[in-house]
Each structure stands twice: as C-alpha cells, then as structure tokens.
Amino acid sequence: MTATGQDTRDAIVVGGGLVGAAIAYGLQRQGLTTVMLDEGDVAHRASRGNFGLVWVQSKGLGAPHYQHWTHASAGAWPELAADLLATTGIGVGLHQPGxxxxxxxxxxxxxxxxxxxxxxxxxxxxxxxxxxxxxxxxxxxxxxxxxxxxxxxxxxYDGHASPLHLLRALHAAFQDLGGHYRPNAKVTAIKAAPRDFTVAIGAETVRAPRLVLASGLGNADLAPLVGLSAPLRPERGQILVTERTRQVLGLPTHVVRQTEEGSLLLGDSKEDMGFDTLTQTPAMMRAIAHKAVRTFPWIAELNIVRAWAALRVMSPDGKPIYDESERYPGATIANCHSGVTLAGAHASLLAPMIAAGALAPEMSPFSARRFDVQKAA
Ligand SMILES: Cc1cc2nc3c(=O)[nH]c(=O)nc-3n(C[C@H](O)[C@H](O)[C@H](O)COP(=O)(O)OP(=O)(O)OC[C@H]3O[C@@H](n4cnc5c(N)ncnc54)[C@H](O)[C@@H]3O)c2cc1C
Known part of the structure; x- marks a missing residue:
C-alpha cells in the first residue's frame, strides 16, 4: 500500500465464492500477489448452499470441451485436496468412489x-x-x-466433498500463501485500460495488470465494465439435511449423499424463481423427500434437521463462461454452475492460464460470444 492509499498487486479477483477463491488461490500459488475483493456472504450464497458433488457423469452432452474440462477437474481434485490439507490442515472430505x-x-x-x-x-x-x-x-x-x-x-469419475470445508480451505490457503482477502468490498466501478485495472474500495484503490471477475451472478453487471458480457440467471435449488446416522452410503448419488459426519443431504431441485432465495417451499421440500424415500425407503425413519435454498449461477445453455476481454486485455470472467466440481480445474488449470496472460485456445468454446451467434441465428 502506498502513502496515497493505492495497493498495487499482480492480480485482482472480484468474488470470494468457490470460483473466485479457487482462482485466487491458484494465482497466489503461481507466485502472483493477488487481492480477492468480496462483497461477502449476502443472499445468493451458492458457494455456501450447494450439494457438494464432484460430478462428471451427464456433464457436457453435445459439448465435448465441457466434458473434457469437467473430467480434467475431477482428475485435478486429489492434488488440490492434498495441497489444501498440507497448507492449511483443513481436510475437505474428498471421496471419489464413483x-x-x-x-x-x-x-x-x-x-x-x-x-x-x-x-x-x-x-x-x-x-x-x-x-x-x-x-x-x-x-x-x-x-x-x-x-x-x-x-x-x-x-x-464421480465423487463428493464438503463444500464448506473447501471454501474455508481455499480462503485459508490463499491467505497462508500471502494473498490479501478484502471482505465487505463490493465492486461497483472499474477503471479499465489494457493490462491496467484500478478498482476503488472506499477511500482506497487497488491496481493490477490482471483482473478476474468471478462474482457469480454479480458478473452480469460487472462484465460490461470490461467490454464483456455474462448473460446469467439465478436458478433456485433446495436441500434437506437429515440427522446424523451411521455410515451407510458408500458412494454419492445425484439425489442423496452422506457427509463424513453422517448426515444425509437430499436435493436436486431446479427452479427458475428470479432472485428469491429465502423461500423454501413445502411442495418442493415434499418432492425432494419423496424422491429420496422412493430411492431409499429407510430415509423415512430419519428426522430432517435443516433445509435451505440457494441460487445457482446459470448461463443460457447451462455451461460455464470463461472469457477474456479483447478491448481490455488482462480482464477475464469466470462463471459456472458446478463450482465444487470445477474447483480443481479453476485452481490448477485456469489460474495458470490467467497468470500466463491468456486463456488457452481450447477454452474458446466457453466464450460468451457463443450466445451472440445463437442470437443471430
Ligand atoms: C442448491 C445448489 C446445489 C448445488 N450443488 C452443486 C454440486 O453438487 N456440485 C457442484 O459442483 N456445484 C453445485 N452447485 C453450484 C455451485 O454451488 C456454484 O457453481 C458455485 O458456488 C458458484 O460459485 P461462485 O463463486 O461463482 O458464486 P457465489 O457463490 O454466488 O459467489 C459469488 C461471490 O461474489 C461476491 N460478489 C458478488 N458481486 C460482487 C461485487 N460486485 N463485488 C464484490 N464481490 C461480489 C458475492 O458476495 C459472493 O461471495 C450447487 C448450487 C446450488 C444453489
């Protein structure tokens, strides 16, 4: 920080959810001094309210690039989990039994x-x-x-992990490696020039040659500030949690998984409800419970102890958006609806590309420009 209140770094990451934290950790691990600016745990909380699957099957139908990316991420996960444990002592509960x-x-x-x-x-x-x-x-x-x-x-290839431990471990590892985390730092304006970005946070400014926008649904507003677009919509999902029981489920399923602590998570709802996160609906909760009990009748004996709703970050075709600005080289956006699954790729594959200054050519199908082509057609 200079006497004028300007903080100069190698990279700024906007967003401290699973996507921003994985990239920020990956950048810091690459040796780039990185600041993570995060509005904080406000209403949308996908990173704190998800199901925790590291899931490959059914991802990327008709889109081999997405299938390969998901597969690569699942492959990168064991090393990510081991590195996070070695750096922070936090186990993220990764199991990949299929x-x-x-x-x-x-x-x-x-x-x-x-x-x-x-x-x-x-x-x-x-x-x-x-x-x-x-x-x-x-x-x-x-x-x-x-x-x-x-x-x-x-x-x-499939597995699961504790998303809350993952988020905590990514933040802790980022900071242990010297990264600077700024909570309560909502970004509303960006001064952009090629490889030169300045963001004001209160009276202070942060400046860096690389800017990564990874603010979940917030990217819809921020991407245009760097000449990009992120046409995202929220999709609500609800989850029910049972009381703890002995370990019975040896592998995760798309509707039920058992945590290391013994609770069962039940879920799989997908609802287009705008920005309404707070409401859990009895009808959907009944439907989730019904499907779980239809699969495993013994679940009916367990008490539900918690339930919540959270918003997925959805692009028009459901696939991730990774894009870099032609007008302002150095600015990258990253969004996806599988931030747990893709944490391995974000930390170990995407961050090195951003550090090197450009996304690899095989990332071009993830550009949001694909939606312009669809609109024109
Ligand atoms: C019910 C449900 C179940 C899911 N299950 C799975 C699953 O099993 N497996 C899987 O891989 N994925 C799953 N997901 C998806 C996964 O949770 C998301 O892909 C992931 O959390 C998205 O992370 P994010 O960082 O992009 O967004 P968010 O979690 O929304 O984080 C964005 C962050 O950016 C901050 N922010 C926003 N605007 C600004 C701004 N202007 N300035 C600064 N900061 C800002 C926010 O405060 C927030 O901290 C699920 C999601 C839901 C809702």
Missing part, C-alpha cells in the same frame, strides 16, 4: 444408456467409462434400495 444416477423405469434406463453412450462417443480418445447397473446388482452396492428403482448409471 457415483450413481438412479432410474425408475425401463424407459428411463434406456434413455440414460443412450445419453451415457453419446457422452462416450463424444469423449473420443479421452475415453469415458460407464456402466448401466441393474437393480439386482445395485442392491449389493447400496443398502436398502427401494423396490421402484430399476437400475442406475455409474461412472468411476
């Missing part, structure tokens, strides 16, 4: 098989291992499966 997506009719099984087959074809040489597992075999893998379950798809 995951199950249940089907309740033969038709559903056939459709799911077709979808997984397409993903395999689109994976090309990278490969995509999956199996459709019939109910009789599933009963040996997970206990107390309901009679209505006909089978499930399985890939070895």
């Amino acid at each position: 995951g199950l997506h249940f089907c309740f009719s033969d038709d559903e099984m056939a459709q799911r098989d077709a979808l997984m087959g397409q993903l395999r074809r689109e994976a090309g040489n990278a490969g995509y291992e999956y199996r459709m597992i019939p109910a009789a075999e599933l009963r040996d893998m997970v206990p107390g499966l309901g009679p209505q379950v006909v089978g499930a798809s399985w890939t070895p």
Whole structure:
C-alpha cells in the first residue's frame, strides 16, 4: 500500500465464492500477489448452499470441451485436496468412489444408456467409462434400495466433498500463501485500460495488470465494465439435511449423499424463481423427500434437521463462461454452475492460464460470444 492509499498487486479477483477463491488461490500459488475483493456472504450464497458433488457423469452432452474440462477437474481434485490439507490442515472430505444416477423405469434406463453412450462417443480418445447397473446388482452396492428403482448409471469419475470445508480451505490457503482477502468490498466501478485495472474500495484503490471477475451472478453487471458480457440467471435449488446416522452410503448419488459426519443431504431441485432465495417451499421440500424415500425407503425413519435454498449461477445453455476481454486485455470472467466440481480445474488449470496472460485456445468454446451467434441465428 502506498502513502496515497493505492495497493498495487499482480492480480485482482472480484468474488470470494468457490470460483473466485479457487482462482485466487491458484494465482497466489503461481507466485502472483493477488487481492480477492468480496462483497461477502449476502443472499445468493451458492458457494455456501450447494450439494457438494464432484460430478462428471451427464456433464457436457453435445459439448465435448465441457466434458473434457469437467473430467480434467475431477482428475485435478486429489492434488488440490492434498495441497489444501498440507497448507492449511483443513481436510475437505474428498471421496471419489464413483457415483450413481438412479432410474425408475425401463424407459428411463434406456434413455440414460443412450445419453451415457453419446457422452462416450463424444469423449473420443479421452475415453469415458460407464456402466448401466441393474437393480439386482445395485442392491449389493447400496443398502436398502427401494423396490421402484430399476437400475442406475455409474461412472468411476464421480465423487463428493464438503463444500464448506473447501471454501474455508481455499480462503485459508490463499491467505497462508500471502494473498490479501478484502471482505465487505463490493465492486461497483472499474477503471479499465489494457493490462491496467484500478478498482476503488472506499477511500482506497487497488491496481493490477490482471483482473478476474468471478462474482457469480454479480458478473452480469460487472462484465460490461470490461467490454464483456455474462448473460446469467439465478436458478433456485433446495436441500434437506437429515440427522446424523451411521455410515451407510458408500458412494454419492445425484439425489442423496452422506457427509463424513453422517448426515444425509437430499436435493436436486431446479427452479427458475428470479432472485428469491429465502423461500423454501413445502411442495418442493415434499418432492425432494419423496424422491429420496422412493430411492431409499429407510430415509423415512430419519428426522430432517435443516433445509435451505440457494441460487445457482446459470448461463443460457447451462455451461460455464470463461472469457477474456479483447478491448481490455488482462480482464477475464469466470462463471459456472458446478463450482465444487470445477474447483480443481479453476485452481490448477485456469489460474495458470490467467497468470500466463491468456486463456488457452481450447477454452474458446466457453466464450460468451457463443450466445451472440445463437442470437443471430
Ligand atoms: C442448491 C445448489 C446445489 C448445488 N450443488 C452443486 C454440486 O453438487 N456440485 C457442484 O459442483 N456445484 C453445485 N452447485 C453450484 C455451485 O454451488 C456454484 O457453481 C458455485 O458456488 C458458484 O460459485 P461462485 O463463486 O461463482 O458464486 P457465489 O457463490 O454466488 O459467489 C459469488 C461471490 O461474489 C461476491 N460478489 C458478488 N458481486 C460482487 C461485487 N460486485 N463485488 C464484490 N464481490 C461480489 C458475492 O458476495 C459472493 O461471495 C450447487 C448450487 C446450488 C444453489
């Protein structure tokens, strides 16, 4: 910090959720002095209200670049978890035993098989291992499966982690490595020039040649300030949590997962509700509980102890947006609706690209310019 109140760094990251924190940690680990400016734990809280899956299956249908990115992220996760533990002593509870997506009719099984087959074809040489597992075999893998379950798809790539421990560990590791975290720092204006960005926070300013906008839904307002666009919308999701019970579920599923502490998380709702996060709806909570009990009838014996709603950060096609400004080189935006899954890629693959000064060519399909093409068509 200079006497004039100007803080000069190698990089500014706006947003302290899972996306901003993973990138800021990755940049600081690359040796770049980085400041993370964060409005804080205000209403939208996707990073604090999510399900915690590190999930590969069903991601990137018709978009092999997204499938590869997700796969690469799941592959980068073990090293990320180990590094965070070594730096901070915080375990993020990563388990990657593979995951199950249940089907309740033969038709559903056939459709799911077709979808997984397409993903395999689109994976090309990278490969995509999956199996459709019939109910009789599933009963040996997970206990107390309901009679209505006909089978499930399985890939070895899926897993889960504690999203709250992950967020805490990313923040702690970032700061342990010398990164500067500024809470209560809502960014509303940016002075942009090529490889020269200045952001005012109260009476102080922060200046850097790299600027990363990773403020979740906030990017919709901030991206235009650096000549980019982030056409994002909120999508509400609700989650129910049961009381703790003995460890019964050895692997995560898309509707139920068991935490290291023993609670079961039940969820999977997707609701287009604008910016209304606070309301949990009895009808949706009933639907979530019903689906969980239909899958595992024994869940009906457990008490629900907590429930919440939070907003996903959704682009028009549901895929991430990574873009860099042509007008103001050095400015990058990053958004996705799978910030837990993609934390490995954000810290270990995206941050080095940003540090090096440009996104790799294979990232171009993630540009928000794809929506201009869709609009024109
Ligand atoms: C119900 C639910 C279940 C989910 N389940 C999973 C899952 O199982 N697996 C998975 O991978 N993902 C899951 N997700 C998605 C995941 O939670 C999000 O992708 C991720 O949290 C997005 O992180 P983010 O940092 O982009 O956004 P946010 O968490 O919204 O964080 C954005 C941050 O930026 C700050 N900010 C905003 N505007 C400004 C500004 N102008 N100046 C400074 N700071 C600002 C905010 O205060 C906030 O701290 C789920 C999401 C929900 C809602």
